[in-house]
Amino acid sequence: MSTDVVKILDGNTFVVSDGRGDIEASLSDPTGLFSFDTRFLSKWVLTVNGERLDALSTDDLQYFEARFFLVPGTGTVYVDAELSVIRRRVVANGFHEELVILNHGADPVDLEVRIEAGSDFADLFEVKDALKKKGTYERVVDGECLKLKYRRQTFQRETWIIASSPAAVDEDGLTFTATVKGHGRWSTELEVTTVQAAMEPILRRASVPRQRAKVADSMAKNLASWVDGAPRLECDNDPLKVTYRRSLVDLAALRFVAPILPKHALPAAGLPWFMTMFGRDSIFTSLQALPFTPDLAATTLRALGARQGTRLDDFRDEDPGRILHEVRYGELTAFEERPHSPYYGCADATPLYVVLMDEYERWTGDTRLVRELEYEARAALTWIDEYADLQGNGYISYKRRNEKTGLENQCWKDSWDSISFRDGTLPGFPRATCELQGYAYDAKVRGARLARTVWHDSGLADRLEKEAADLKRRFNRDFWIENGQYFAVALDEEGRQVDTLTSNIGHLLWSGIVDKSKAKAVAAHLMGSRLFSGWGIRTLAEGEGRFNPIGYHVGTVWPFDSSFIAWGLRRYGFKREAAQIAEGILAAAEFFDGRLPEAFGGYPRTMTKYPVQYPTACSPQAWSTGAPLLLLRTMLGLEPMGDHLVVDPVLPESIGRMELLDIPGRWGRIDAFGRGRIDPARADRRSRGSR
Amino acid sequence: MSPTAPKTRSRPDAAAAFFGDLASRRHEPLLHHATGTVRFDLRDGEAVEHWCLTMVKGDVSVSRRNAKADATIRMDKKLFEGMTRGTVNLTASLLRGLLGVDGDLGLLVVFDRLLPGPRRSRASFLERQEALAG
Numbered sequence: 001m002s003t004d005v006v007k008i009l010d011g012n013t014f015v016v017s018d019g020r021g022d023i024e025a026s027l028s029d030p031t032g033l034f035s036f037d038t039r040f041l042s043k044w045v046l047t048v049n050g051e052r053l054d055a056l057s058t059d060d061l062q063y064f065e066a067r068f069f070l071v072p073g074t075g076t077v078y079v080d081a082e083l084s085v086i087r088r089r090v091v092a093n094g095f096h097e098e099l100v101i102l103n104h105g106a107d108p109v110d111l112e113v114r115i116e117a118g119s120d121f122a123d124l125f126e127v128k129d130a131l132k133k134k135g136t137y138e139r140v141v142d143g144e145c146l147k148l149k150y151r152r153q154t155f156q157r158e159t160w161i162i163a164s165s166p167a168a169v170d171e172d173g174l175t176f177t178a179t180v181k182g183h184g185r186w187s188t189e190l191e192v193t194t195v196q197a198a199m200e201p202i203l204r205r206a207s208v209p210r211q212r213a214k215v216a217d218s219m220a221k222n223l224a225s226w227v228d229g230a231p232r233l234e235c236d237n238d239p240l241k242v243t244y245r246r247s248l249v250d251l252a253a254l255r256f257v258a259p260i261l262p263k264h265a266l267p268a269a270g271l272p273w274f275m276t277m278f279g280r281d282s283i284f285t286s287l288q289a290l291p292f293t294p295d296l297a298a299t300t301l302r303a304l305g306a307r308q309g310t311r312l313d314d315f316r317d318e319d320p321g322r323i324l325h326e327v328r329y330g331e332l333t334a335f336e337e338r339p340h341s342p343y344y345g346c347a348d349a350t351p352l353y354v355v356l357m358d359e360y361e362r363w364t365g366d367t368r369l370v371r372e373l374e375y376e377a378r379a380a381l382t383w384i385d386e387y388a389d390l391q392g393n394g395y396i397s398y399k400r401r402n403e404k405t406g407l408e409n410q411c412w413k414d415s416w417d418s419i420s421f422r423d424g425t426l427p428g429f430p431r432a433t434c435e436l437q438g439y440a441y442d443a444k445v446r447g448a449r450l451a452r453t454v455w456h457d458s459g460l461a462d463r464l465e466k467e468a469a470d471l472k473r474r475f476n477r478d479f480w481i482e483n484g485q486y487f488a489v490a491l492d493e494e495g496r497q498v499d500t501l502t503s504n505i506g507h508l509l510w511s512g513i514v515d516k517s518k519a520k521a522v523a524a525h526l527m528g529s530r531l532f533s534g535w536g537i538r539t540l541a542e543g544e545g546r547f548n549p550i551g552y553h554v555g556t557v558w559p560f561d562s563s564f565i566a567w568g569l570r571r572y573g574f575k576r577e578a579a580q581i582a583e584g585i586l587a588a589a590e591f592f593d594g595r596l597p598e599a600f601g602g603y604p605r606t607m608t609k610y611p612v613q614y615p616t617a618c619s620p621q622a623w624s625t626g627a628p629l630l631l632l633r634t635m636l637g638l639e640p641m642g643d644h645l646v647v648d649p650v651l652p653e654s655i656g657r658m659e660l661l662d663i664p665g666r667w668g669r670i671d672a673f674g675r676g677r678i679d680p681a682r683a684d685r686r687s688r689g690s691r
Numbered sequence: 692m693s694p695t696a697p698k699t700r701s702r703p704d705a706a707a708a709f710f711g712d713l714a715s716r717r718h719e720p721l722l723h724h725a726t727g728t729v730r731f732d733l734r735d736g737e738a739v740e741h742w743c744l745t746m747v748k749g750d751v752s753v754s755r756r757n758a759k760a761d762a763t764i765r766m767d768k769k770l771f772e773g774m775t776r777g778t779v780n781l782t783a784s785l786l787r788g789l790l791g792v793d794g795d796l797g798l799l800v801v802f803d804r805l806l807p808g809p810r811r812s813r814a815s816f817l818e819r820q821e822a823l824a825g
Contacts, residue, residue: 153787154787154788155786155787311808311812314809314812334783334786336783341782341786375723391823392823
């Protein structure tokens with residue numbers, strides 16, 4: 001995608017256009033108007049008197065609204081400044097576009113304004129994988145309205161385009177003719193509506209009912225109250241304030257209303273490929289955002305609970321109790337050419353579901369929700385032992401049952417080559433990656449706490465505690481690589497250690513499964529030059545067979561990953577190291593104007609001086625958006641303790657003074673203060689004791 | 692429209708069997724969140740069968756009345772029977788435009804929890820379990 005791409009979005013409807021506001025998508029290009037995983041416009045081109053326009057400037061400060069200031073001519077020879085064109089677009093169940101043309105000259109001007117429109121109705125999966133369509137197209141001029149239609153059996157999708165002023169409508173677009181007097185103005189409004197006949201009840205629920213004329217207003221108010229509801233950050237470091245605000249706004253933009261819970265929002269995973277409910281991403285983001293916007297966690301728990309697996313279904317990799325991986329609404333899902341209805345092929349979301357529930361209760365004291373979801377939490381805990389232990393060795397492992405379209409790697413590093421031996425060979429399946437065992441341990445420990453304090457089932461609590469202790473003991477024996485002094489990334493199908501050094505060991509600190517005696521060595525690896533790039537933690541250590549600083553899961557730095565690793569280091573008392581990671585990631589954020597991408601290159605900071613963006617990274621992406629939030633929590637050392645919030649700040653010097661005001665929780669609202677004292681350049685690598 | 696009596700067939704009526712089984716359970720923990728009535732209008736040629744499922748926090752009752760409901764779901768009876776046998780997926784059918792839904796979609800998602808998966812998936816699970824035990 002070129003740099004002048006403009007993206008605006010609302011829930012799972014989004015528009016990606018060029019800097020002029022035009023859309024000319026090819027099959028493999030993710031531009032267009034998308035809703036519920038279907039492209040509803042692949043062509044949307046504005047001409048004035050037969051000429052394309054040239055962008056003077058583009059303003060997309062609001063995530064749901066963009067403004068394009070244009071002039072006729074492509075700018076190659078001269079710019080005719082007699083006319084200017086302002087295009088204002090707002091997303092909402094399709095989009096609304098206002099066209100204004102100003103005549104700056106003294107003489108009247110005859111105008112022919114044309115919008116060319118078309119749609120390929122591609123499923124997002126088809127765009128991603130450049131697949132061909134199987135249905136039939138139709139274009140219908142219905143009075144003033146142009147209807148673009150697609151049909152495959154009973155599957156129908158339509159795009160309706162209508163203007164507020166008279167237009168000549170043909171099958172390829174709309175033409176307006178007008179005479180604008182000297183220093184005069186002409187305008188019209190265009191309404192693009194996505195129609196999904198059989199899905200109407202879903203759509204009605206998923207989109208907040210709005211008065212079209214007030215769409216932008218009400219969205220702006222909603223955004224303002226969202227930002228106001230979050231804690232206020234005061235600090236000496238201006239870029240950090242920018243990053244914080246950017247995170248809150250992007251998190252608001254990525255809010256997604258699941259059709260089954262119409263009044264509540266949870267985080268979708270990321271633009272453009274992942275504007276949908278993802279088990280893992282929604283949970284991680286909710287965890288990161290807990291001290292700031294705890295409602296996201298509540299909705300995530302409810303929505304994922306409502307869609308928890310209840311049966312065995314090999315096509316969907318579904319098991320009873322399993323938390324879903326991904327839901328999709330497009331054509332390929334409808335015709336079961338893809339399994340996302342929903343797809344359950346991930347091994348971590350289920351234990352993480354219990355982790356989130358406990359962390360949510362610790363922050364909010366909302367025991368009602370924990371009681372309401374007791375059945376789902378128990379089912380998730382049961383899944384760990386009954387369905388996830390594929391090898392009968394007491395460890396969670398994964399092997400897809402849908403061998404055609406299921407996911408091979410069902411951990412967060414879900415690309416095909418993410419898990420490898422040091423020499424680069426790939427292990428067989430089932431694979432038991434290490435962080436899954438950490439999550440399982442944490443789920444049992446936290447499940448035990450909920451069982452004892454909320455569900456009043458001490459039998460379950462005792463059993464879970466015993467199982468957790470046993471798991472920890474076995475794990476520290478079976479995964480520990482003695483001569484390397486770190487944990488193997490996985491055990492393969494024969495129980496052999498998959499011996500690469502990876503960022504996964506940081507998640508182990510976060511989960512608490514690491515023996516105290518081993519924590520120091522793990523922290524030293526994380527902060528050593530093979531894993532720590534200066535910006536953050538590489539997914540795979542330098543020197544490993546498959547290491548590549550711009551390899552998706554084999555060398556890049558993922559801000560989300562680093563944020564949980566910082567939390568893990570804090571948990572074991574490595575406060576300075578956690579601050580050092582926070583400094584690196586937040587410094588990187590500055591280069592992206594406060595919006596961290598999904599991943600960036602794993603080159604050493606000293607070499608590039610700036611973070612190298614990964615070529616096809618999603619942005620904004622929910623868990624990258626959440627990373628600065630979790631790092632703020634980590635630096636301030638925020639930790640709920642009963643009805644109190646413990647604040648134990650350890651900040652890098654560059655941050656200076658920092659205040660986080662009105663942190664919501666079971667204590668009401670509390671302020672936290674800190675002052676930067678750690679110089680990352682002279683960071684003390686020694687352990688600082690442990691919890 | 693008056694409810695049609697199930698026709699006598701050589702094959703047992705899967706819809707009747709499904710609702711009969713559900714009614715006999717009286718309480719179904721999978722439905723514990725839901726309170727409301729879902730009416731299924733199942734087309735069988737010219738006739739339409741009505742099944743009313745009332746859920747009160749897990750307590751279930753079934754009737755054949757054409758009653759007012761919080762959610763109404765219309766589909767071919769054959770399709771519904773496929774769902775009760777685990778050969779048809781409800782969500783995919785909904786996306787494909789095979790269901791007509793009015794009212795509270797959440798109740799349909801709750802109902803989905805009751806449907807079985809494919810028989811073969813169950814069988815292969817049991818085989819894997821046996822292999823592990825053996």
